[in-house]
Amino acid sequence: MSKxxxxxxxxxxxxxxxxxxxxxxxxxxxxxxxxxxxxxxIAGSLFYWPFRNAFALAGVALLLIFQVLDIPHLIEFAQLDLI
Structure with missing residues (x-):
């Protein structure tokens, strides 16, 4: 079995x-x-470290799609003012 x-x-x-x-x-x-x-x-970041940003983006997108997270809370808690 390959790695x-x-x-x-x-x-x-x-x-x-x-x-x-x-x-x-x-x-x-x-x-x-x-x-x-x-x-x-988290598991995607651990197994596939070079693609951690893709997993994070996909995770946030899925949270928005399933309406677990909404845009106002995303903006408020993402601390975008620091970027």
């Missing part, structure tokens, strides 16, 4: 396990989505 394939399998196993455990714990839909996206961002 690349092992990384993909590891990433998917972590994200699916967190999704299942979150569902078993009885989290609401928005909580389930936010925890799963957060873990996928």
């Amino acid at each position: 690349r394939f092992a990384g993909v399998i590891g990433y998917l196993v972590i994200v699916i396990c967190v999704l299942l455990v979150s569902g078993i714990l009885g989290l609401s839909f928005k909580q389930l989505v936010s925890v799963t996206i957060f873990v996928s961002f």
Whole structure:
């Protein structure tokens, strides 16, 4: 098994396990989505460090799509005034 394939399998196993455990714990839909996206961002950053910004951008986009995060809160808490 190649190292690349092992990384993909590891990433998917972590994200699916967190999704299942979150569902078993009885989290609401928005909580389930936010925890799963957060873990996928962290796991993606750990397994694929050069692509960490892509995982972060995809995570924020998914949070906006699923309406877990809205634009006013994104602007307020992203500390864009520091950039």
